[in-house]
Amino acid sequence: xxxxxxxxxxxxxxxxxxxxxxxxxxxxxxxxxxxxxxxxxxxxxxxxxxxxxxxxxxxxxxxxxxxxxxxxxxxxxxxxxxxxxxxxxxxxxxxxxxxxxxxxxxxxxxxxxxxxxxxxxxxxxxxxxxxxxxxxxxxxxxxxxxxxxxxxxxxxxxxxxxxxxxxxxxxxxxxxxxxxxxxxxxxxxxxxxxxxxxxxxxxxxxxxxxxxxxxxxxxxxxxxxxxxxxxxxxxxxxxxxxxxxxxxxxxxxxxxxxxxxxxxxxxxxxxxxxxxxxxxxxxxxxxxxxxxxxxxxxxxxxxxxxxxxxxxxxxxxxxxxxxxxxxxxxxxxxxxxxxx
Amino acid sequence: xxxxxxxxxxxxxxxxxxxxxxxxxxxxxxxxxxxxxxxxxxxxxxxxxxxxxxxxxxxxxxxxxxxxxxxxxxxxxxxxxxxxxxxxxxxxxxxxxxxxxxxxxxxxxxxxxxxxxxxxxxxxxxxxxxxxxxxxxxxxxxxxxxxxxxxxxxxxxxxxxxxxxxxxxxxxxxxxxxxxxxxxxxxxxxxxxxxxxxxxxxxxxxxxxxxxxxxxxxxxxxxxxxxxxxxxxxxxxxxxxxxxxxxxxxxxxxxxxxxxxxxxxxxxxxxxxxxxxxxxxxxxxxxxxxxxxxxxxxxxxxxxxxxxxxxxxxxxxxxxxxxxxxxxxxxxxxxxxxxx
DNA sequence: TTGTATGCGTTATCAT
DNA sequence: ATGATAACGCATACAA
Numbered sequence: 001x002x003x004x005x006x007x008x009x010x011x012x013x014x015x016x017x018x019x020x021x022x023x024x025x026x027x028x029x030x031x032x033x034x035x036x037x038x039x040x041x042x043x044x045x046x047x048x049x050x051x052x053x054x055x056x057x058x059x060x061x062x063x064x065x066x067x068x069x070x071x072x073x074x075x076x077x078x079x080x081x082x083x084x085x086x087x088x089x090x091x092x093x094x095x096x097x098x099x100x101x102x103x104x105x106x107x108x109x110x111x112x113x114x115x116x117x118x119x120x121x122x123x124x125x126x127x128x129x130x131x132x133x134x135x136x137x138x139x140x141x142x143x144x145x146x147x148x149x150x151x152x153x154x155x156x157x158x159x160x161x162x163x164x165x166x167x168x169x170x171x172x173x174x175x176x177x178x179x180x181x182x183x184x185x186x187x188x189x190x191x192x193x194x195x196x197x198x199x200x201x202x203x204x205x206x207x208x209x210x211x212x213x214x215x216x217x218x219x220x221x222x223x224x225x226x227x228x229x230x231x232x233x234x235x236x237x238x239x240x241x242x243x244x245x246x247x248x249x250x251x252x253x254x255x256x257x258x259x260x261x262x263x264x265x266x267x268x269x270x271x272x273x274x275x276x277x278x279x280x281x282x283x284x285x286x287x288x289x290x291x292x293x294x295x296x297x298x299x300x301x302x303x304x305x306x307x308x309x310x311x312x313x314x315x316x317x318x319x320x321x322x323x324x325x326x327x328x329x330x331x332x333x334x335x336x337x338x339x340x
Numbered sequence: 341x342x343x344x345x346x347x348x349x350x351x352x353x354x355x356x357x358x359x360x361x362x363x364x365x366x367x368x369x370x371x372x373x374x375x376x377x378x379x380x381x382x383x384x385x386x387x388x389x390x391x392x393x394x395x396x397x398x399x400x401x402x403x404x405x406x407x408x409x410x411x412x413x414x415x416x417x418x419x420x421x422x423x424x425x426x427x428x429x430x431x432x433x434x435x436x437x438x439x440x441x442x443x444x445x446x447x448x449x450x451x452x453x454x455x456x457x458x459x460x461x462x463x464x465x466x467x468x469x470x471x472x473x474x475x476x477x478x479x480x481x482x483x484x485x486x487x488x489x490x491x492x493x494x495x496x497x498x499x500x501x502x503x504x505x506x507x508x509x510x511x512x513x514x515x516x517x518x519x520x521x522x523x524x525x526x527x528x529x530x531x532x533x534x535x536x537x538x539x540x541x542x543x544x545x546x547x548x549x550x551x552x553x554x555x556x557x558x559x560x561x562x563x564x565x566x567x568x569x570x571x572x573x574x575x576x577x578x579x580x581x582x583x584x585x586x587x588x589x590x591x592x593x594x595x596x597x598x599x600x601x602x603x604x605x606x607x608x609x610x611x612x613x614x615x616x617x618x619x620x621x622x623x624x625x626x627x628x629x630x631x632x633x634x635x636x637x638x639x640x641x642x643x644x645x646x647x648x649x650x651x652x653x654x655x656x657x658x659x660x661x662x663x664x665x666x667x668x669x670x671x672x673x674x675x676x677x678x679x680x
Numbered sequence: 681t682t683g684t685a686t687g688c689g690t691t692a693t694c695a696t
Numbered sequence: 697a698t699g700a701t702a703a704c705g706c707a708t709a710c711a712a
Contacts, residue, residue: 001486017683052457053396054705057688073418082412085439096436099425117391146341256626286596357699394689397704
């Protein structure tokens with residue numbers, strides 16, 4: 001067992017002062033070559049590394065980024081996280097992750113915990129509960145304290161900070177337009193009550209595409225499903241009671257579930273019914289036929305969020321620059337579940 | 341903008357000494373009730389929170405755990421991570437994640453970075469490259485410095501530390517035995533060259549089951565696939581050239597791919613060919629038929645790893661207790677891709 | 681060229 | 697009951 005060595009240890013051992021050691025290791029030209037060589041050799045031999053905590057205390061910056069996401073076992077968040085981690089790491093930052101688990105309290109507690117010096121800034125996507133409550137005081141207080149925050153995907157207009165979002169409206173409209181262009185008129189939307197801002201935009205895009213093409217919006221064709229429960233019966237009923245030619249789903253679980261159910265009901269995909277799902281994850285790639293999807297480019301989103309945050313943290317006066325909202329353009333990936 | 345308040349600020353404002361403030365906020369009985377009340381009220385009003393970094397420096401413990409995993413976009417690691425995060429959080433620890441991306445260098449660099457004071461201990465699963473190189477000096481050095489490490493899943497006997505593993509051997513044997521019990525004799529193993537220790541154990545379990553049942557091991561029925569490449573042709577050829585009644589796959593991607601290909605080749609699952617895959621992820625649950633799987637209980641594994649680590653970090657003399665290797669029992673989940 | 685002193689925010693020990 | 701001081705590990709302005 002050989003514990004970590006400090007500047008003090010080196011200084012004592014070599015009979016010089018701590019500051020001499022510090023300067024020598026920074027290659028300061030104040031120090032004579034001989035002394036520097038001696039100290040460097042010693043430090044190298046004992047594998048000296050400066051203590052991050054001490055540096056953080058001194059510099060008032062930790063080089064840690066706090067990431068708070070609602071869920072990690074979810075393809076989209078996972079890829080975003082990878083993007084964040086990758087970029088942050090390249091820039092010399094570490095990433096501390098907290099999972100809010102869709103809970104407001106957890107989000108608040110975790111963020112306050114980290115905000116007491118552990119991190120220099122946050123990247124987060126709002127929990128379902130937070131969106132439902134519409135209570136953002138915890139975020140506002142952090143911003144007030146001068147801690148920069150970047151929101152992604154699940155954002156709120158009430159919070160003044162940098163943001164990264166998907167062009168949900170446009171891509172939903174594009175998807176529905178594709179359905180219409182390939183001959184469908186009776187188009188269903190399978191959505192969830194949880195991802196408020198995003199599913200709202202997607203719904204608006206869906207509606208917009210219908211209106212542009214002079215198709216009446218039929219609310220019976222919009223199915224709102226509870227998350228994380230077995231929806232099989234709800235979905236089955238839905239398709240039994242409605243005549244449908246195309247389906248837009250707000251996530252890939254719904255999409256693959258729908259496909260499976262309508263196939264069992266005897267319909268052919270995409271001949272009888274076309275399907276497009278949000279999130280281009282593995283579920284979509286391994287189904288048969290392969291699902292046409294909307295790729296959200298999570299990794300890119302994560303990278304961009306990290307870039308925005310680090311830029312702001314490293315800019316001399318964080319106050320100066322106005323807050324930006326960057327938009328990631330989703331891509332419609334046409335595969336086997338649509339007529340292309 | 342109201343920046344964080346410190347003990348010093350409070351002291352100055354209330355015209356008392358820093359140590360009085362510190363003691364008052366800790367409810368020390370050295371301090372008079374009046375002073376305590378005054379200080380507490382002030383601190384509460386200004387939302388004082390002790391600075392984590394300063395505490396870390398003083399206490400020589402950060403309450404941070406470093407987690408290094410090869411990949412995050414992978415159901416198994418994701419669930420393990422969730423288990424770690426959950427338990428760690430409950431115990432007041434934060435989690436810093438680094439993704440080694442299967443690279444030895446990244447693993448080393450990230451760990452050395454974190455080891456300089458940022459974390460109190462590590463939980464990790466070895467990268468593919470590290471396993472291939474069989475070079476564990478970075479881990480040994482950290483252990484030598486007194487930094488506790490818990491390895492999970494991808495471990496090595498060479499490293500002396502706490503470990504958490506799956507009973508890969510037994511569960512593979514159980515799966516193959518199930519195939520045999522339900523009438524299969526020509527049993528294939530689809531494996532990968534990368535996850536060394538685990539796939540080795542799984543292979544041994546496969547072999548053991550065959551031997552117990554006096555079935556000769558036919559190496560032509562063992563297909564080793566490269567990871568992360570398109571294996572469709574390899575798999576197709578494999579099934580065209582071999583007569584097979586059952587397949588054990590070391591991950592769910594292989595399993596669902598195999599199923600899809602053999603269905604296209606005109607075989608019925610499970611009537612003609614049965615399939616079991618390792619990892620009980622969403623791919624398996626959304627395929628048709630639903631895949632029979634081996635649940636690895638990743639979350640439990642993560643929790644246990646975190647528990648082992650925290651126990652060791654918090655025990656007064658870490659040196660005392662001998663290292664443990666805990667075994668998580670996998671579960672064979674029989675669904676639609678096997679005859680049950 | 682080298683060393684001393686100070687401070688980052690906190691706590692603990694030892695005065696007063 | 698309250699305060700001064702040292703220490704955690706490091707960097708830096710300022711002395712010598």
